[in-house]
Amino acid sequence: MRSSITVSLVPEARQGPFVFHGDWRSAVQTASELGFHAVEIFPRSPESVPVAEFKSLVDNLGLQVSALGTGAGWLVERLTLADPNQARRSLAIDFVRRMIDTAVEFQAAAIIGSMQGRSSADCPPDRSRGLLRESLETLDRHSSDSTGRLLYEPLNRYETDQCNTLAQGTDMIRGLHRTQILADWFHMNIEEANMIQAIEHAGSAIGHVHFADTNRHAIGFGHLDAKPLVEALQRIGYTGYLSAEVFPLPSSESAARRTVESFQKLLAVKTTDPTKITSAH
DSSP states (O other): OEEEEEEEOOGGGTTSSOSEESOHHHHHHHHHHHTOSEEEEEOSSGGGSOHHHHHHHHHHHTOEEEEEEOTHHHHTTOOOTTOSSHHHHHHHHHHHHHHHHHHHTTTOEEEESGGGOOOBTTBOHHHHHHHHHHHHHHHHHHHHHHTOOEEEOOOOTTTOSSOOSHHHHHHHHTTOSSEEEEEEHHHHHHHOSOHHHHHHHHGGGEEEEEOOOTTSSOTTSSOOOOHHHHHHHHHTTOOSEEEEOOOOOSOHHHHHHHHHHHHHHHHTOEEEETTEEEOOO
16 A cells, blocks of 8 residues: 545635645655655646646656546536536536546546535435436546546535445446545545445445545544554555545644654554655565
């Protein structure tokens, strides 16, 4: 497993659960100095990502890009993949399609979280889930054509009524070829009766993990027992990223440092250089 940290490029998300905000060059440099393997980008739009410059910097620092979030499609433009208005839904699909293409430039996946939408008075739950599935099918086909990858993230009940558990998410993406589940420990802590069993049952459907404590702070700043969760991921053969989508509290650097320390302890990694943490395996 590899470590990742979130970098937001969206001014409107300044209060959101991202470790670094704004100055992405400094954020990437700090991530490298602390020993992270990758960064997860939350851009305002696909076109707002400075692909060439970003790639040059992460390549020079020996980092990867783990994933790109699409949440600004909802936060900024109020687009969802379950909008009953076909024209609006088409705009949402196009936004994610372009994000997939941008993610391909980094050999990364595109995340669908808040853009999944939810039911409403004029779009009951069954129809809302059906529209989401249709949109995911369209985007999965595009991912197959473009060598892209999608990550579908079940959210807690306060953010959506589409899929709240890993089991529901796995059912939603069943039969899709380029789409996996994002297991977010903050949401899982709210919704799963047994987080360990949920991970084991989802198995190879899990393609990405948000490494967050119960209070959406860095692992170690809440009361989540993360060790059994890491062990469950090891049992299912998960080798992807543990990515810290957490609040920058008490500061960005403190959250980042605590994440690295937790990753080091949980994954039994060795440190040869105090500013670099690399896997012992």
